[in-house]
Amino acid sequence: MKLSQVKEILNAEVVVGEEYLDREVKSAFGSDLMSDVLAFVKDDALLLTGLVNAQVVRTAEMMDMKAIVFVRGKKPTEEIYDLAKEYSMVIMTTDYTLYPSCGKLYMAGLVPNEERVD
Amino acid sequence: MANSSVKLHYEVADNDFTVAGEASGAVKKVLRQLGFPSDVIRRVAVSMYECEINMVIHANGGHIDVEITPDKIRMVHTDKGPGIKDIGQAMQKGFSTANEEVRQLGFGAGMGLPNMQRYTDEMKITTEIGKGTVVDMTVYVNKF
Numbered sequence: 645m646k647l648s649q650v651k652e653i654l655n656a657e658v659v660v661g662e663e664y665l666d667r668e669v670k671s672a673f674g675s676d677l678m679s680d681v682l683a684f685v686k687d688d689a690l691l692l693t694g695l696v697n698a699q700v701v702r703t704a705e706m707m708d709m710k711a712i713v714f715v716r717g718k719k720p721t722e723e724i725y726d727l728a729k730e731y732s733m734v735i736m737t738t739d740y741t742l743y744p745s746c747g748k749l750y751m752a753g754l755v756p757n758e759e760r761v762d
Numbered sequence: 763m764a765n766s767s768v769k770l771h772y773e774v775a776d777n778d779f780t781v782a783g784e785a786s787g788a789v790k791k792v793l794r795q796l797g798f799p800s801d802v803i804r805r806v807a808v809s810m811y812e813c814e815i816n817m818v819i820h821a822n823g824g825h826i827d828v829e830i831t832p833d834k835i836r837m838v839h840t841d842k843g844p845g846i847k848d849i850g851q852a853m854q855k856g857f858s859t860a861n862e863e864v865r866q867l868g869f870g871a872g873m874g875l876p877n878m879q880r881y882t883d884e885m886k887i888t889t890e891i892g893k894g895t896v897v898d899m900t901v902y903v904n905k906f
């Protein structure tokens with residue numbers, strides 16, 4: 645799924661990276677726990693989170709994630725903005741909360757991205 | 763870099779959450795420039811990042827020494843924090859002593875050490891109560 649479609653489905657506002665909306669994401673992961681992101685995410689995936697701080701952007705960068713959606717209308721800080729620019733990442737915000745955001749993308753065919761940890 | 767090695771040194775500031783991750787981010791960049799495989803880069807970056815965050819939230823900062831050779835990447839994290847009382851317990855998934863402030867930042871799930879164990883090929887923790895902790899991790903490039 646293209647990021648432009650993600651934007652449309654979530655009625656999202658693009659804060660950083662308007663020029664990269666052509667990028668494809670093949671899967672997504674929704675969490676407010678950064679250690680879970682670091683444990684579970686396997687491939688270049690989309691991150692959906694209600695947590696808004698610089699560490700979210702750094703975590704996504706560590707996992708080669710190309711885009712982050714901040715849910716329930718949370719506005720990113722300037723620090724987030726600068727880091728995302730530096731990493732050529734796309735940042736969007738949506739008014740939906742985490743569950744409906746994930747649900748809408750899932751229904752549109754964006755599958756989960758999880759590696760089981762045993 | 764046939765027989766060469768690259769040595770990097772980073773200071774990790776105490777309790778500064780905004781910069782936690784700068785060292786691992788920098789190493790990631792270097793490994794990319796040197797042309798290491800992407801799975802190796804990610805394993806190093808994630809392990810180092812988790813460890814760097816631990817130094818900030820549990821151990822008043824410290825320093826990291828990284829040695830990059832063609833066949834392996836070694837990362838040694840040294841802090842002068844409180845030490846770890848029971849390493850076996852700390853290694854368990856879900857065990858965390860992180861405070862509320864740390865949890866609100868998205869950490870403190872007790873997944874860091876298990877993640878490091880999983881992503882690295884060798885991991886050794888040396889710790890002394892009241893003195894500090896050394897976490898020594900190695901990722902091999904050609905692991906078949």
Ligand SMILES: Nc1ncnc2c1ncn2[C@@H]1O[C@H](COP(=O)(O)OP(=O)(O)OP(=O)(O)O)[C@@H](O)[C@H]1O
Nearest residue numbers: 679816820821852858859869870871872873874875
């Ligand atoms: N460098 C350190 N110095 C002192 N204690 C540590 C250190 N690293 C880890 N610990 C102890 O081990 C526990 C488990 O660490 P681990 O990284 O697995 O989880 P966490 O940091 O609490 O949460 P998460 O990594 O999921 O954000 C910590 O809560 C802390 O009590």
Ligand SMILES: [Mg+2]
Nearest residue numbers: 812816874875
């Ligand atoms: Mg940790």
